[in-house]
Amino acid sequence: MLQLEGIEKTYLSGDVATPVLKGISFEVNPGEYVAIMGASGTGKSTLMNILGCLDKPTAGHYRLDDVDMVNLDDDELSHVRNHxxxxxxxxxxxLQRTSALKNVLLPLIYSDDYPxxxxxLAENxxxxxxxxxxxxxxxSQLSGGQQQRVAIARALITNPSMILADEPTGNLDSRSGSEVMAIFQRLHRDGRTVIVITHDRDLAEHANRLIVLDDGRIAExxxxxxxxxxxxxxxAMTQSEEAA
Amino acid sequence: MRVLRIAGEGMNSLAANKLRTFFMMAGTIVGIAALTVIMAIGKGTEKKVMKRVEVFGPRAMMLIAGGGRALPPPDTSVTTLTLDDAQAIREEVTGLEMATPQAWQFGVSLKHEASQIQAVVWGVEPQWHEAWDWHAAEGEGISDEDVATMSRVCVIGSAVKRDLFGGTDPIGKSLYINKVSLTVKGVLEHRGTTGGDGGEFDNRVILPITTAMRRVMNVDHVGAIRIITQDVSLMEQQARQIEDLIRRRHHITPDVEDDFRIITAAIIADMVRGTSRTLSLLLMALAGLSLLVGGVVLMNILLISVAERTREIGLRRAVGATRGDIFAQFLTESLSVTFLGMLLGSAVGAAISLAIGRLTPMPAIVSWEPFALAIAFALLVGTFFGVQPARRAARLHPVEALR
Structure with missing residues (x-):
């Protein structure tokens, strides 16, 4: 479904070139649940931006559903992100001051055909x-966990090829975090492709495959x-809460 | 339609921030309201001008005894204007249809049996009827024979018929002016008020000019000469010519003020426009300033809003908005604000115009033209001041914006 081939990303700040990704290659097949893990500064955010078509690599190829993202212009990349x-x-x-329903509908605003x-669909x-x-x-009327679940519903509304989650439990307590992870596992069981990017090994171990980044390269x-x-x-959490 | 959905996003954002939206709108409201009032007053004034010029006579000039530029009542103490002046104008100025003198006296007592009223007395030639396009509705007007024989006849205005004769048929009856008995031979068409100065046209009596000057007023000068041109485009030039002629005949040296004045239809129009013009200029400045300041405020609030909503923009980009979509959203916000402000401003302006029309002597007519102009201005201001913020929003890089 997606192939990365020798992806490099180098940031230029004045005359100083900082290589962040130094040749990343891997493939993800449809229906896989992949965790990409790394400490901060290992390039996982940069990789996430490239996977999400928010940014372009300096070198290498990124094929998504057999289309090389490297050749697409800004409008085409927007279209890819949307679909x-x-x-x-x-x-x-x-979006603040906007209902959960309207938030979930947002991606459809930018799709070519609004069903x-x-x-x-949004209610479902x-x-x-x-x-x-x-x-x-x-x-503002929802808890953090509920807000993140609205965000997941929003991610599902266009029936995308993959769910790309960046530290999805980073701002949540452990119970809400587990709820979010349970949803991802359910999505995976339903055959969706899920990629979670995190620094947290516990979180990463919910996935079926683990890619560990170190210093801009794949370590595992x-x-x-x-x-x-x-x-x-x-x-188990519910049980221990009831016991206490 | 995708573009409509995106426009909808812009409007949702305005609806969610009502106070901010109001501040963005304020300048447009004031500017468009002022614009609407200007045009209402302008239109009202032009209508009044047309009416006044119509009453005065579009091809007419009045040469009036006494200096200055004000309208009648004239200075009756000036005795230098004569029948010979009228004759000289007829002979020396070309392109005139007529020049007919009239003697007048104001606040004259009229008596008929036990009733008595005050009225204006005009001594006229038969051409007077033509010169004012004002004829006898009943009976007959002043004739050449009346003038030649200095006959004791008069034609009365409809107000005199009403007030002195109690509305009964006055023809053949007599009335007294300064102890001179005159037989009523006609009643003039109803004319109403002159408008503006409130003088009533119909409260008058006209006599043959000879009768008036010799028998009633005992004068050998006239009050005015009414001149009708054949061609309106020649009027200015003819007025100069007449002015020179009369100055020469009255031996007025260059350093001395005229003892007469010439009033043309153009001067009447200018006088009517006078006060409205000052107000319109003031409002024009207000409208321009409001739209400019309002536009700058609008732009700045939009720029702040772009900065505040960086993450929102980043998110929209992430879920598929193109740069063009973001641009369209922010331009929609700007245009919606000015359009809504335009609607409110037009309503406020129309209300003020109606109030001016009702409560002040200034004429104001509410019409659709200012609304059409307001739409154009709203789109212009909205576009001009909205493009820069919208471009800034569209240029944000999604990765930077989401941080």
Missing amino acids: KIGFVFQQFHL EEAED ALTMVGLADRIDYRP DELVDEPRDAEAELA
């Missing part, structure tokens, strides 16, 4: 993340034998 990528950010990035049943997406009863709530790329089960963790 093929569902973003989930650490800070949620919801007639758009609002139904919100139901899928467990917010059926929060459709008209504004971000292996399947996770027994991914952690977010549902089971949630059940």
